[in-house]
Amino acid sequence: NAGVTQTPKFRILKIGQSMTLQCTQDMNHNYMYWYRQDPGMGLKLIYYSVGAGITDKGEVPNGYNVSRSTTEDFPLRLELAAPSQTSVYFCASSPTSGGGEGTDTQYFGPGTRLTVL
Protein backbone atom coordinates (compact mmCIF):
# COMPACT_ATOMS: atom_id res chain seq x y z
CA ASN A 1 0.00 0.00 0.00
CA ALA A 2 1.21 3.49 -0.82
CA GLY A 3 -0.89 4.89 2.04
CA VAL A 4 -1.77 8.57 1.62
CA THR A 5 -0.16 10.37 -1.30
CA GLN A 6 -0.20 14.11 -1.98
CA THR A 7 0.77 16.16 -4.99
CA PRO A 8 2.49 18.49 -5.57
CA LYS A 9 5.23 18.49 -2.90
CA PHE A 10 5.97 22.18 -3.38
CA ARG A 11 4.19 25.04 -5.12
CA ILE A 12 4.57 28.78 -5.39
CA LEU A 13 1.47 30.76 -6.31
CA LYS A 14 0.88 34.39 -7.04
CA ILE A 15 -1.85 36.26 -5.19
CA GLY A 16 -5.21 35.60 -6.81
CA GLN A 17 -4.20 32.38 -8.57
CA SER A 18 -6.05 29.12 -8.03
CA MET A 19 -4.84 25.59 -7.57
CA THR A 20 -5.91 22.15 -6.43
CA LEU A 21 -3.97 20.06 -3.96
CA GLN A 22 -4.44 16.37 -4.69
CA CYS A 23 -4.81 13.66 -2.07
CA THR A 24 -5.31 9.93 -2.64
CA GLN A 25 -5.43 7.03 -0.20
CA ASP A 26 -5.43 3.33 -1.04
CA MET A 27 -6.46 1.96 2.37
CA ASN A 28 -10.22 2.13 1.73
CA HIS A 29 -10.64 4.54 4.63
CA ASN A 30 -13.97 6.28 5.03
CA TYR A 31 -12.69 9.40 6.79
CA MET A 32 -10.39 11.92 5.17
CA TYR A 33 -9.09 15.27 6.40
CA TRP A 34 -7.22 18.34 5.28
CA TYR A 35 -5.02 20.21 7.75
CA ARG A 36 -2.71 23.16 7.53
CA GLN A 37 0.36 23.50 9.71
CA ASP A 38 1.98 26.87 10.31
CA PRO A 39 5.36 27.23 12.08
CA GLY A 40 5.03 26.79 15.84
CA MET A 41 1.32 26.00 15.57
CA GLY A 42 -0.64 22.80 15.80
CA LEU A 43 -2.40 21.23 12.87
CA LYS A 44 -5.59 23.12 12.03
CA LEU A 45 -8.45 21.20 10.44
CA ILE A 46 -9.68 22.80 7.20
CA TYR A 47 -12.26 20.30 5.93
CA TYR A 48 -13.11 16.68 6.51
CA SER A 49 -15.16 13.99 4.83
CA VAL A 50 -16.87 10.95 6.34
CA GLY A 51 -17.44 9.24 3.01
CA ALA A 52 -17.88 9.79 -0.70
CA GLY A 53 -20.24 12.68 -1.34
CA ILE A 54 -20.13 13.97 2.26
CA THR A 55 -17.90 16.83 3.37
CA ASP A 56 -17.99 19.35 6.20
CA LYS A 57 -16.08 22.37 7.44
CA GLY A 58 -13.40 22.19 10.04
CA GLU A 59 -11.87 24.97 12.10
CA VAL A 60 -10.40 27.12 9.28
CA PRO A 61 -12.39 26.54 6.03
CA ASN A 62 -12.43 30.09 4.62
CA GLY A 63 -10.71 30.36 1.25
CA TYR A 64 -10.87 26.61 0.55
CA ASN A 65 -13.22 24.12 -1.02
CA VAL A 66 -13.27 20.34 -1.20
CA SER A 67 -15.08 17.54 -2.95
CA ARG A 68 -15.22 13.79 -2.40
CA SER A 69 -16.52 11.93 -5.41
CA THR A 70 -14.73 8.66 -4.60
CA THR A 71 -13.51 6.92 -1.45
CA GLU A 72 -9.91 7.31 -2.58
CA ASP A 73 -9.65 10.98 -3.56
CA PHE A 74 -10.13 14.16 -1.55
CA PRO A 75 -8.82 17.24 -3.43
CA LEU A 76 -8.51 20.65 -1.78
CA ARG A 77 -9.16 23.72 -3.92
CA LEU A 78 -7.80 27.20 -3.32
CA GLU A 79 -9.75 29.66 -5.44
CA LEU A 80 -8.09 33.05 -4.87
CA ALA A 81 -4.73 32.48 -3.21
CA ALA A 82 -3.73 34.92 -0.48
CA PRO A 83 -0.44 35.27 1.44
CA SER A 84 -2.25 34.05 4.57
CA GLN A 85 -2.60 30.66 2.87
CA THR A 86 1.15 30.15 2.84
CA SER A 87 1.52 26.97 4.88
CA VAL A 88 2.19 23.26 4.79
CA TYR A 89 -0.91 21.25 3.94
CA PHE A 90 -1.43 17.70 5.13
CA CYS A 91 -4.04 15.24 4.01
CA ALA A 92 -4.93 12.37 6.35
CA SER A 93 -7.30 9.43 6.48
CA SER A 94 -8.70 7.10 9.12
CA PRO A 95 -10.83 3.94 8.95
CA THR A 96 -13.71 5.38 10.97
CA SER A 97 -14.29 7.55 14.00
CA GLY A 98 -15.18 7.13 17.65
CA GLY A 99 -13.88 3.64 18.13
CA GLY A 100 -10.44 4.10 19.64
CA GLU A 101 -7.04 2.76 18.66
CA GLY A 102 -6.77 1.48 15.12
CA THR A 103 -9.93 3.25 14.08
CA ASP A 104 -9.42 6.88 15.00
CA THR A 105 -5.72 6.77 14.26
CA GLN A 106 -4.99 9.12 11.40
CA TYR A 107 -2.57 8.30 8.58
CA PHE A 108 -0.93 11.36 7.09
CA GLY A 109 0.47 12.12 3.68
CA PRO A 110 3.90 13.74 3.19
CA GLY A 111 2.48 17.26 2.85
CA THR A 112 2.44 20.06 0.28
CA ARG A 113 4.46 23.18 1.00
CA LEU A 114 2.62 26.15 -0.51
CA THR A 115 3.94 29.68 -0.76
CA VAL A 116 1.75 32.56 -1.94
CA LEU A 117 3.61 35.67 -3.05
Add this chain to the structure above:
Amino acid sequence: SQKIEQNSEALNIQEGKTATLTCNYTNYSPAYLQWYRQDPGRGPVFLLLIRENEKEKRKERLKVTFDTTLKQSLFHITASQPADSATYLCALDQGGGFKTIFGAGTRLFVKA
Protein backbone atom coordinates in the same frame (compact mmCIF):
# COMPACT_ATOMS: atom_id res chain seq x y z
CA SER B 1 -12.83 25.71 23.93
CA GLN B 2 -10.38 22.91 24.53
CA LYS B 3 -6.72 23.92 24.29
CA ILE B 4 -3.60 21.78 24.27
CA GLU B 5 -0.33 23.01 25.71
CA GLN B 6 2.97 21.40 24.86
CA ASN B 7 6.32 22.82 25.80
CA SER B 8 7.41 24.98 22.88
CA GLU B 9 11.03 24.88 24.00
CA ALA B 10 13.10 22.08 22.53
CA LEU B 11 14.19 19.29 24.82
CA ASN B 12 17.86 18.35 24.61
CA ILE B 13 19.02 15.12 26.26
CA GLN B 14 21.95 12.76 26.14
CA GLU B 15 21.73 9.40 24.44
CA GLY B 16 20.68 6.66 26.83
CA LYS B 17 18.68 8.96 29.11
CA THR B 18 14.89 9.03 29.43
CA ALA B 19 13.08 11.81 27.58
CA THR B 20 9.84 13.05 29.15
CA LEU B 21 7.46 15.24 27.19
CA THR B 22 4.37 16.92 28.64
CA CYS B 23 0.91 17.53 27.21
CA ASN B 24 -1.57 19.60 29.20
CA TYR B 25 -5.18 20.32 28.24
CA THR B 26 -7.48 22.93 29.60
CA ASN B 27 -11.07 21.75 29.72
CA TYR B 28 -12.93 18.46 29.80
CA SER B 29 -11.04 15.19 29.71
CA PRO B 30 -11.11 13.56 26.28
CA ALA B 31 -12.20 9.99 25.68
CA TYR B 32 -8.65 9.28 24.54
CA LEU B 33 -5.40 10.96 23.77
CA GLN B 34 -2.85 10.18 21.06
CA TRP B 35 0.84 10.84 20.53
CA TYR B 36 2.35 11.28 17.07
CA ARG B 37 5.92 11.69 15.84
CA GLN B 38 6.77 14.17 13.09
CA ASP B 39 10.12 14.33 11.31
CA PRO B 40 11.16 17.48 9.39
CA GLY B 41 9.42 17.69 6.02
CA ARG B 42 7.14 14.73 6.73
CA GLY B 43 3.63 14.07 7.96
CA PRO B 44 2.91 12.96 11.54
CA VAL B 45 3.08 9.25 12.32
CA PHE B 46 0.90 7.65 15.01
CA LEU B 47 2.73 6.21 18.03
CA LEU B 48 0.35 5.47 20.91
CA LEU B 49 -3.23 5.98 22.05
CA ILE B 50 -4.34 5.97 25.69
CA ARG B 51 -7.96 5.98 26.85
CA GLU B 52 -9.34 7.99 29.75
CA ASN B 53 -9.76 4.88 31.91
CA GLU B 54 -6.13 3.81 31.34
CA LYS B 55 -3.43 5.17 33.57
CA GLU B 56 -0.47 3.96 31.54
CA LYS B 57 0.33 2.44 28.14
CA ARG B 58 3.60 0.99 26.91
CA LYS B 59 5.04 0.11 23.53
CA GLU B 60 8.66 -0.99 23.35
CA ARG B 61 10.70 1.97 24.70
CA LEU B 62 7.68 4.28 24.78
CA LYS B 63 5.40 4.90 27.75
CA VAL B 64 2.42 7.21 28.00
CA THR B 65 0.53 8.19 31.14
CA PHE B 66 -2.82 9.94 31.40
CA ASP B 67 -3.86 11.81 34.54
CA THR B 68 -7.38 13.21 34.18
CA THR B 69 -7.12 14.95 37.58
CA LEU B 70 -4.08 16.94 36.50
CA LYS B 71 -5.40 17.17 32.90
CA GLN B 72 -2.03 15.96 31.73
CA SER B 73 -0.34 13.26 29.69
CA LEU B 74 3.34 12.41 29.93
CA PHE B 75 5.22 10.74 27.09
CA HIS B 76 8.44 8.93 27.97
CA ILE B 77 11.14 7.52 25.72
CA THR B 78 13.54 5.31 27.67
CA ALA B 79 17.11 4.58 26.55
CA SER B 80 16.80 7.40 24.04
CA GLN B 81 18.75 7.29 20.77
CA PRO B 82 19.72 10.01 18.27
CA ALA B 83 17.15 8.44 15.91
CA ASP B 84 14.44 9.49 18.38
CA SER B 85 15.14 13.14 17.54
CA ALA B 86 11.89 14.54 16.12
CA THR B 87 8.87 16.63 17.04
CA TYR B 88 6.25 14.87 19.14
CA LEU B 89 2.62 15.94 18.88
CA CYS B 90 -0.13 15.34 21.39
CA ALA B 91 -3.67 15.00 20.02
CA LEU B 92 -6.99 14.95 21.86
CA ASP B 93 -10.29 13.50 20.83
CA GLN B 94 -13.27 15.83 21.14
CA GLY B 95 -15.85 13.28 20.17
CA GLY B 96 -14.91 11.58 16.93
CA GLY B 97 -11.81 11.44 14.78
CA PHE B 98 -12.79 14.51 12.79
CA LYS B 99 -12.83 16.50 16.02
CA THR B 100 -9.27 15.64 17.01
CA ILE B 101 -7.20 18.65 17.95
CA PHE B 102 -3.40 18.68 17.83
CA GLY B 103 -0.86 20.43 19.98
CA ALA B 104 1.99 22.41 18.41
CA GLY B 105 4.47 19.72 19.45
CA THR B 106 7.74 19.57 21.34
CA ARG B 107 11.02 19.17 19.50
CA LEU B 108 13.32 16.54 20.97
CA PHE B 109 17.06 16.40 20.28
CA VAL B 110 19.01 13.37 21.46
CA LYS B 111 22.78 13.87 21.44
CA ALA B 112 25.17 10.97 20.93
